[in-house]
Amino acid sequence: MKIFIDGDGCPVKNETLTVAKQFLIPVVLVTSFDHYSTKNEAEDFTTVYVDRGVDSADYKIVALTAPGDVAITQDYGLASLLLGKGVQVLHQNFVYQKETIDFLLQTRYLGQQQRKNHQRQKGPAPFTKEDRVAFKQMLTAVLQVEK
DSSP, rough: OOOEOOOOOOTTTTHHHHHHHTTTOOEEEEGGGGGOOOOOTTTTTHHHEEEETTTHHHHHHHHHHOOEEEEEOOHHHHHHHHHTTTOOEOOSSSBBBTTTHHHHHHHHHHHHHHHHHOOOOOOOOOOOOHHHHHHHHHHHHHHHOOO
């Protein structure tokens, strides 16, 4: 088992690494070269860089994951593909479910249509310390079941 992070814009990278270390699970951060870093990587953490492109990181994550892996992403489309592969997928606020992914995709589509028509939309609330604690608890619970 590995944990894959859709790295472009993920607000819970550090929390994921902290929990993964407790379970001795390797973490793979997939991100574009736009986010290149020279920081040292630990044994249980690697970064895979992909070319610029709207879905480059998503395609790479789909190619690298296997059933039983865990992925962290805010992208509903990527989550849908990974659920179909037998990957456990988490958003920073919830666990994706096969039963609700179609609803989430429809919601995303309707939001895109509203933005296209220049309709004002409210953005997400700021991510709080409490949200970070809740994410760590959620990821811990998922890993306890998966292991």
